[in-house]
Every structure is written in structure tokens, then in C-alpha cells.
Amino acid sequence: MVLPGLLPGACGTPLISLLLVCCLLPPGAPGQQFPLRVEVQSPVVPAGGSFLVNCSTDCPNPNLIALETSLSKEPVGNGLGWAAFQLFNVTGDTQVLCSGFCNDVQTTGFLIITVYRFPERVELLPLPRWQPVGENLTLRCQVAGGAPRRNLTVVLLRGEEELSRQPAVGEPAEVTAAVLAGREDHLANFSCRTELDLRPGGLGLFQNSSAPRQLQTFGFQGPILNLSEPSAPEGTAVTVTCLAGPRVQVTLEGVPAPAPGQPVQFQLNATETDDRRIFFCSATLRVDGEILHRNSSVQLRVLYGPKIDQAKCPQRLTWKDRTIHVLQCQARGNPDPTLHCFQEGSRLEVPIGIPFLVRLNHNGAYSCKATSSRGTQTITVVMNVWDRNARAVSIVLGVLAVLGVVTICAALLYVFGVHRHSDIYHVNQGSTSLPLTSRQPEEAVGEDPS
Structure with missing residues (x-):
């Protein structure tokens, strides 16, 4: 069959055939997919709260639309292609899943719900009672609670001036920053503030500030610790001096100055044992009944020759x-x-x-x-x-020498024994003309038979 208005053979082209099939398919025909939508007023909800979820689809023949979740739920309405549910007591981030059937084919949709909490505690930890001018002041802010943490930021402030901005990490989160204290910081207020940014979820920026803390600063000169010879040759006299400003009492190596505002010093003859020696000086100042302290140190190097x-x-x-x-x-x-x-x-x-x-x-x-x-x-x-081999040869030669000595001694003893057992000669007193006769000691002397 050839449709009117079309040239014979035109239906054989793949593009025209595809267009015809799509145009002639009725709504909801098998093979056509309809997504299942999951809709909420806001995907970010407060902890412990409730929210409404609507599951819907454009499928002309929907069936069995349901909501799967671990939260407590209650159906609040339904109709062709939609169903609504109320969820209660949300305590943490969760996922809601809608499911249903379209033309006997199951379809699903899901949505992640983010739960937010405001911090339970935001506190700037106590400042030093007195802060020396010209030294670093460490600010520490602790934050307990607050979610989601990826959206939570901690800001350290001097008055309204922002000093540091850092993410909240850990529980409780602790953020630190060091600032150089100046004279203008005396009686200045320091604080910290949290910012929970929920604007990406359709909500706002929520801030929570700590109570401010007031800083008291002090400044006095010193202690200044000097060496007359920082690198002194061995045997050189070195003078160590410590001084500070008016009304400041200095103490050098445990020896106090004669009076506040006066320096203290002592002298030593540098030796090898003084190399790398560290000298300490402390300064104290009384302010409004408080005794304030500052310390200083210096190292002496002694130059001396090589010693093995x-x-x-x-x-x-x-x-x-x-x-x-x-x-x-x-x-x-x-x-x-x-x-x-x-x-x-x-x-x-x-x-x-x-x-x-x-x-x-x-x-x-x-x-x-x-x-x-x-x-x-x-x-x-x-x-x-x-040489280990030479030692072995020496040992062998020594053994042979010992054996030789033993052999010689044995031979001498043998010869000596033979001589002791040799013949004994006696002189015949009766006649001088007779030859000597021998007598063997082993033989017994017998009597004349006549």
C-alpha cells in the first residue's frame, strides 16, 4: 500500500519509515518510556521536621505508584499518575524512592533529602589576660554541631573585620588563627561566627555568632639580652648583659638586677664547655596589680681548635x-x-x-x-x-716444635737410664798385675765351693 501524496518507494527510506512509525504509535504504546518524578517543596529540611513528597508520571496507564523510605510516612492523596506522601521525623540525610508500573513495566525515581542543623555551640576560647604587644595572638573558636558540614564555615573576627575563614572539620570543630597584636588592639573585641549556607537548596544563609571577648594588651621594652662576643675565641672574656625599660625588673641566669629599670650583667672566660651555652633573662612588670612576664634567650658560640x-x-x-x-x-x-x-x-x-x-x-x-x-x-x-692461614701454619709449627722438644727429652731420659744400668768396675787389691774384672750388679756373688 502506498500512502497518498508519497512517491512509490519513498517508504523504503529509513528516515521516512522511522518518522511514520513514531507518528502512528498511539500514546502509551509498548516501547515508549515515561519517567517517574519525585518532587518536594525543598530537598533541604530541618532535623526532626516533616515534608511532603509527590510521585508522578505522564504514563497514560499508570499502576501501583508507591514510596519506599525508612522514614515514617502517611499517604495524603493520589490520582491518575500521581500519589502524595507525608514523611515525618527526619533525623539525617536520606533517600526517598518512588516506584510504579507503566504498561506493566516498572519504573522508578529517587531524590536525596539533606537535613540541616544549626550549631549547638559557637565559642571563642578565652584570650590571654594580658597580651604582649608585638607578639602573635592565637585565636581559637570551637563549634559543636551543625550540618551539613560541607556547607558550614567558621569566621574569626576582630570587631567586624574578618581575620580568617575556614571550613568546620571534626566534632567539635576547632578553628585557629594567629594575628599580630598591636597597641591598637587594647580593649578590642574578638569573636567568631558560623555561616550555614543553604542557598543552593533554596533556603538562605544562616549565621550564629559567639559572645565577644575583650583583649588587654601591654608593652614594655625588653628584655634585651646581649653578648659582647656572640662568637668568642676560646679564652676570651665575654660579658652578658640584660636590660629592659623603666619599672621593669630583669633577672639574668637567676641573678636579679639591683633595682627595677637597671641592667644586670656578668662576665665569663669562654671555654670549650661554654660553646652553645644558652643564657636566659626574664623581665617582670607590675600593671594594675598583675605581674606580667617576658623572657629572652641568647646562645654563645665559642671558637676552639680540633680535639680528638x-x-x-x-x-x-x-x-x-x-x-x-x-x-x-x-x-x-x-x-x-x-x-x-x-x-x-x-x-x-x-x-x-x-x-x-x-x-x-x-x-x-x-x-x-x-x-x-x-x-x-x-x-x-x-x-x-x-693472616688467618699464617696463624694456622704458626700453630702447626708450634705443635711440631713442642713434639720435637718432647721427643728430645724422652731420648735423653732413655740414654741416661741406659748409663745408669751399665757395668760397674772394681780394683783387685791383692795383685797389681792382674787385669781388672767386671761384676754385673744384677748377678749374685756366690761362695767358693772349696
């Missing part, structure tokens, strides 16, 4: 060949010295504090020299390296 600690640098070492060892040796001084150990004669350098393989050529005496701009110091370290 012989307790940490052994002068005689005995090591085996082909073993790993570390030569431990330390030198001190200011400025820091360099330390090198060279073998006498060959100038072979042995690393210090680093593992190395000991060989026979390391055997010998070493000059360990510490050097800096303040001088040098040298000590001798003797390193004895023995």
Missing part, C-alpha cells in the same frame, strides 16, 4: 684479613673539623665511620689528623692485621 676524643678513637686495633670493620674516630671543635687517617709511608687512607674490607696491606701505623681554621691535632692509630 681518644676515648672514641682507639690507638691499637687487631683485625683479621678479609673481614669487614669500621674505624670509629671522632673529633670536635668549632668550626667543625675534618678528620682523615693516612697510613704512614704509603699514605693509604682508611675511611672513618664507614665499613671497609680489611686487607693485609692495611697493617701498620696511621696518622689521624683533625683540621680546622683553628688548628690541627694528630694521634697515631696502630692497626695489626694478621
